[in-house]
Amino acid sequence: MGALAIMLIANGVVWATEGDSLINKHVKMVGPVYFDASPPVDSALLYKQMIGKRLLKKNKDVADLVKYNNLLMLHSLLNQTEISQEPNENLLPALKILLEDYKQLNDQRSQALILNTYGVHYGKKGNIPQAIFYFNEAFRLKENLNDKPGMVAIASNLAALYRLSGEYQKAIAQNETVIQLYRSMNKNHAVAETYLQLAENKLSVNKHEDAEYYIIKKALPLFTRMGNKAGRMKCFQGLSGLYYNQKRYSEAKWFCIQTTNLAEKLNDKQALIGSLIHIAEVKNALEDHEDALVDYKKAESLAIQNQYMVKLVEIKGDMGETYSMMGNYSAAGSALDEYARLHEKLVKGMVL
Numbered sequence: 001m002g003a004l005a006i007m008l009i010a011n012g013v014v015w016a017t018e019g020d021s022l023i024n025k026h027v028k029m030v031g032p033v034y035f036d037a038s039p040p041v042d043s044a045l046l047y048k049q050m051i052g053k054r055l056l057k058k059n060k061d062v063a064d065l066v067k068y069n070n071l072l073m074l075h076s077l078l079n080q081t082e083i084s085q086e087p088n089e090n091l092l093p094a095l096k097i098l099l100e101d102y103k104q105l106n107d108q109r110s111q112a113l114i115l116n117t118y119g120v121h122y123g124k125k126g127n128i129p130q131a132i133f134y135f136n137e138a139f140r141l142k143e144n145l146n147d148k149p150g151m152v153a154i155a156s157n158l159a160a161l162y163r164l165s166g167e168y169q170k171a172i173a174q175n176e177t178v179i180q181l182y183r184s185m186n187k188n189h190a191v192a193e194t195y196l197q198l199a200e201n202k203l204s205v206n207k208h209e210d211a212e213y214y215i216i217k218k219a220l221p222l223f224t225r226m227g228n229k230a231g232r233m234k235c236f237q238g239l240s241g242l243y244y245n246q247k248r249y250s251e252a253k254w255f256c257i258q259t260t261n262l263a264e265k266l267n268d269k270q271a272l273i274g275s276l277i278h279i280a281e282v283k284n285a286l287e288d289h290e291d292a293l294v295d296y297k298k299a300e301s302l303a304i305q306n307q308y309m310v311k312l313v314e315i316k317g318d319m320g321e322t323y324s325m326m327g328n329y330s331a332a333g334s335a336l337d338e339y340a341r342l343h344e345k346l347v348k349g350m351v352l
Contacts, residue, residue, distance in 0.1 A: 044329075051320075051329050054336050058317045061343055065310070068350060071126075074160050078120045081153055084113040087121030112141040112150065119157065128165045132158060152181045152190075159197065168204045175201060192222035192231055196238055203242055211242050233262040233271060240278055244285070253282045269306045273299045277315060280322070289326045296322065309349075313342045 084098075085091065095114050102110040115138035123131035135154050142150040159174035175198040182190040195218040202211040215238045223231030240255035256279035263272035276299035283292035296319050303312040320335035 047329050047333070051324050051332050051336070054333075054340075055321055055324060058320065058336065058339060062314070062317065065313070065346075069310070070164055074164060075124060077157055077160055078123050081116055081120050081157060082113065082150065083117040083120055084110070085117065087117050087124065089121075092118075092121070108141045108144055109147075112138045112145070112147075115141070116154070119154075123157070123161060128161050132161050132165075135161070148181050148185055152178055152185075155181070159201075163201060163204075168201050172198060172201045172205075188222050189226060189228065189231070192219045192226075192228075193234075195219035195222070196234055199238055199242075203245060208242060208246055212239070215239055215242070229262055229266055230268070233259055233266065233268070236262065237271070237275070237278075240275075240282075244278070244282060247285070249282050249285050253279060253286075256282060269302055270308060270311070273302050273306075273308060273311050273315075276302070277311070277318065280318065284322055284325060287325075289322055292322050293319065309342070309346055313339060313346050316342060 084095070095117060099111060099114045102108075102114065115134045119131045119134035119138060121131075122128075122134065135158050139151060139154040139158070142154060155174045155177045159171045159178065162168070162171035162174060175194055178194045179191055179198070182188075182194060195214045199211040199214040199219070202208075202214065215235050219238075220232065220235040223235060236255045236259040240252045240259060243249070243252035243255065256275055259275040260272060260279065263269075263275055276295045280292040280295035280299070283289070283295065296315055300312065300315045300319070302308075303315060316335055316339035320332045320339055323329070323332035323335055
């Protein structure tokens, strides 16, 4: 019997215990080498998790890209600002002396030009608080001079700077100032455009009813009376974004379709691509992923044809997310590979 027990232990059939008289109590374990009996790794789950992490990175990249585009628009706006001379770090001390001289002479126009120069310089350097300070000082002087075009330019700069820094209420106040000035100058097109900017800032502080009011009751009637189809298209874009934000997807989809129709009539390729991307987003929200992919592929084709790299990067990332929603993680991985390659290329070419 003892020989049988020893043979069974040697073959890994049974485990020995310390209480077994045949086993030396100093031996801790007898039997086969320990093995991990936990469940096998689910490779499909790991791949899904990896795709999830890549999508999180993609969303961060998108936020950075939005910030970069906002900076580009700010630079474009600042380049239109009246200044005394091209801003240069080395000239700042000389400008300070000139500013004091103009104060002594009470030359407010020249003071405003120098203050604008400071504002443009610090705005382009990314020092938003300093840029805001100098533009506010310049605005006060332009107001004294009743220089409405100058006031409009500075208030527009301030609205963009406040929006970029997340101070939406202050941006809204500047939008309202710009609207009043344009009204007094009978510039209805500019009034309508600024109403759209005002609506965008209202949306940023979740004032959905206000945003809707400024688009439907203010901007759209002005553009319609002027026969401005491009302006009407922008209103439809704004309403689509507004309703999407409120999860009113049927209305968002309807205005996307109107935007697409007008973009095709106006042959505005960039607006058409943007509309196709947005209608795909709406369809994804409605869980119509197959249809969303059709729109993304149309937008992708247009972006390639017209060499809109920024839009192509956005589309590839969104397609990766759509495939992930469908559970097709292999296709999602391929789309995100392409997205990563294009995004890297885009970032290398980014200059301000």
